[in-house]
């Protein structure tokens with residue numbers, strides 16, 4: 179028995195919890211939204227990485243120092259006294275020298291050099307006698323300062339330009355402008371110059387924004403990338419009073435979408451996911467693509483709020499995506515982590531916790547939202563250990579196939595068996611398929627394991643057909659995983675199992691679930707139709723738990739539906755349940771599908787099913803899944819009525835359940 183537990187689902191708050199009430203909305207939202215928009219057009223002003231800053235700063239400082247010397251020479255040439263020239267050199271050179279000093283911090287150095295560059299412009303204009311051409315110098319300096327990609331340096335430039343033109347221009351117009359016309363209208367000219375400086379600034383801002391975007395956004399989806407996400411998360415975590423949560427979203431079976439449809443289809447799928455996610459989050463929440471098929475959302479609020487958004491994302495993804503004439507149904511596993519949890523101190527912790535929760539969602543069957551709680555680390559460690567163990571399980575002979583009889587409900591006669599995989603783990607004992615199959619799907623091991631199950635079960639059934647009385651036409655049902663369904667070699671695997679065992683294709687049923695088919699209907703149809711062309715049958719497993727839409731059922735490549743045991747369980751309890759099962763049976767009949775009832779445990783359930791005309795049954799009433807030996811004993815007692823079956827099954831015992839007394843899967 180493994181110590182693996184079901185994942186913890188956070189309580190989902192209602193949508194009302196997420197929407198600020200009307201009183202809060204009115205005065206704040208328009209302004210906030212406006213500011214938010216404005217901010218999104220402007221560069222974020224994210225700090226340049228240290229090495230890049232260092233390189234740029236060194237170049238700019240050297241230039242500023244040279245320029246200071248040049249201005250001295252220019253002043254002398256223009257007839258300034260030595261003292262006057264030295265004064266100009268000092269005014270421009272001193273801040274540049276400060277920028278070169280390592281005694282002060284990065285910001286001070288940046289600002290000092292900025293001051294030097296702008297003073298240089300003012301000095302050039304002054305020395306040149308205010309001629310218009312000298313003003314061009316300001317534009318060149320503005321361009322150089324924009325290389326810092328620093329809002330304070332940029333702001334300082336503008337401030338100095340304004341001060342120079344407005345204040346100096348008014349007090350001493352001859353030092354700023356070169357014509358008497360300008361001296362008489364300094365204010366107008368200040369506006370004209372200001373306008374040009376502003377326009378030049380805007381083009382720099384656009385270039386700055388573009389460079390930021392290139393560094394911070396994902397070219398495929400145009401979402402923020404990992405770097406941008408981590409920076410934004412760090413900034414949010416810097417405000418300790420506000421709860422912050424992270425959603426970690428990973429598309430289920432993305433590899434097979436890519437492998438089966440090509441990267442082009444994969445890209446379309448990713449863009450759709452991005453769009454849907456952006457459509458679901460609230461203003462101010464940040465969606466990013468971390469890489470591959472991994473996305474993250476930064477949510478203001480606690481885990482409950484984030485989990486509700488996660489559920490909404492999950493729901494939103496369900497609508498089909500059309501990619502090159504194909505209809506894809508995308509699902510995702512989502513992990514949620516909350517900054518208030520002890521484990522999540524910084525952005526790395528928070529992302530790791532959300533990732534762990536996502537892994538748990540994935541390894542517990544996918545397509546769900548799981549919130550990180552204290553125990554998650556341990557469970558994930560165990561799953562990871564299982565994932566490592568699973569690689570050797572097959573070659574070490576730790577897998578075993580058990581067989582659950584599929585019977586004629588009226589006579590109890592065995593018509594076939596469903597192959598159910600069991601893992602005898604050397605230290606954990608029997609591990610349930612519910613616990614390890616999602617892991618095997620994640621590691622990709624399921625293709626090899628699934629092929630082995632098919633091969634082993636087919637050979638076993640043929641042996642029984644030959645040896646056991648009354649089993650000459652024994653049929654076999656085998657479960658397929660969605661990963662196998664997308665495997666381009668599936669048909670080859672089936673054919674070689676049939677050839678090697680001698681089982682007739684018509685005696686083989688492949689069990690798939692509805693959700694699995696809909697994930698990529700075109701591909702599923704192609705795969706299953708080619709298996710059906712061989713003569714194999716297809717059954718829809720756990721029917722009624724998925725989409726169960728009539729229009730889809732008609733499109734599915736199926737021969738049989740297996741009514742999920744949750745419906746059968748209710749039979750006998752209330753009339754509504756009977757109506758529901760009758761509805762499913764009628765629907766299946768209308769579509770010419772065979773019907774099998776799963777999980778029949780009580781005589782009364784079987785009685786109702788017989789009355790409704792459901793011919794085939796499977797369940798503990800007839801037998802639990804049995805080991806090879808136990809099945810032989812069971813079959814030897816062939817042709818039992820339900821009452822006799824109970825006695826026989828009790829006598830045989832359940833050789834297969836991994837210690838779950840209720841047998842729930």
Ligand code: C2E
Nearest residue numbers: 598599611612631657658659777778779797798841842843
């Ligand atoms: P499933 O295909 O729906 O198989 C039926 C499950 O219901 C089995 O659980 C079976 O033991 C259980 N069951 C049968 N009758 C009753 C009943 O009367 N009452 C109750 N409570 N349960 C009943 P099991 O063997 O644990 O398998 C669970 C699931 O694991 C299977 O569900 C199937 O989806 C998956 N699985 C098992 N073997 C394989 C395999 O070889 N390949 C793949 N891909 N999946 C497998």
Ligand code: MG
Nearest residue numbers: 596657689719
């Ligand atoms: Mg099944």
Ligand code: MG
Nearest residue numbers: 719720740776
């Ligand atoms: Mg089932």
